[in-house]
Structure formats: structure tokens, C-alpha cells
Amino acid sequence: MTRRVLLALLEVRGGALVWCAVLLALPLLLPVAAIADLLSAQRRANEEREVLSQTEARCPRRHAVALYGAYRCAACGLTSERSGFQACPHCATVAAAIGCPCGLPVRNPLWRPEEA
Numbered sequence: 001m002t003r004r005v006l007l008a009l010l011e012v013r014g015g016a017l018v019w020c021a022v023l024l025a026l027p028l029l030l031p032v033a034a035i036a037d038l039l040s041a042q043r044r045a046n047e048e049r050e051v052l053s054q055t056e057a058r059c060p061r062r063h064a065v066a067l068y069g070a071y072r073c074a075a076c077g078l079t080s081e082r083s084g085f086q087a088c089p090h091c092a093t094v095a096a097a098i099g100c101p102c103g104l105p106v107r108n109p110l111w112r113p114e115e116a
């Protein structure tokens with residue numbers, strides 16, 4: 001009986017130690033996570049700026065495809081003048097690729113499969 005109580009107390013104390021460690025580590029981990037988030041958002045914004053400043057892209061057959069023009073959003077149907085790689089101004093959908101007149105797709109470097 002006393003052994004059981006002792007074991008239960010040890011378990012509680014072990015659990016409390018884990019919780020103390022978690023509570024002490026949280027204030028240290030949160031700024032690290034916030035900085036990592038900030039850096040990844042900044043990297044993403046830089047990549048987006050660079051891609052959207054391009055005026056043409058190449059299809060797998062190396063044809064030059066003009067990126068600026070009237071693009072119809074596959075999700076909402078809105079046609080707007082923009083880069084084919086840019087998100088739709090209405091529903092923010094990013095196209096996975098745009099078509100080359102030869103029929104092959106030009107992959108959009110800004111498209112992320114996890115966001116589809």
C-alpha cells in the first residue's frame with residue numbers, strides 16, 4: 001500500500017518536473033519560433049517580388065512565354081491583367097502553371113501544393 005502511494009507520488013512529481021521544464025522552456029522557444037516565422041515570411045516575400053518582376057518565363061521546350069497579360073482564374077473565373085504567376089486579386093488562388101502556346105505547362109515557382 002505505502003509502496004503504491006510512493007510510486008504514485010513519484011509519478012506526480014515526475015509529471016510536475018516535466019511541466020515545469022515545459023513552462024520554463026516556452027518563453028525561450030516562442031521568440032525562436034517567431035524569428036523563424038519572420039525569416040521564412042521574408043524569404044517568401046523576396047522570392048515573390050523576384051518572380052513577379054520577371055516579364056517572361058521558359059516552357060520545357062525553351063519557348064519564351066510572356067508573363068503579363070489577361071489571365072482567367074481557374075478557381076473563380078475572374079479575368080484580370082497581371083502576371084500569370086501572381087495570385088488572383090479576387091480569390092487569391094495561385095495557378096500551379098500557365099500554358100505555353102506549344103501546349104506544355106510553365107510551372108509557377110510561387111505555387112505551393114500544400115496551399116491548394
Ligand SMILES: [Zn+2]
Binds near residue numbers: 076078088091
Ligand atoms: Zn480567383
Ligand SMILES: [Zn+2]
Binds near residue numbers: 102
Ligand atoms: Zn512551349
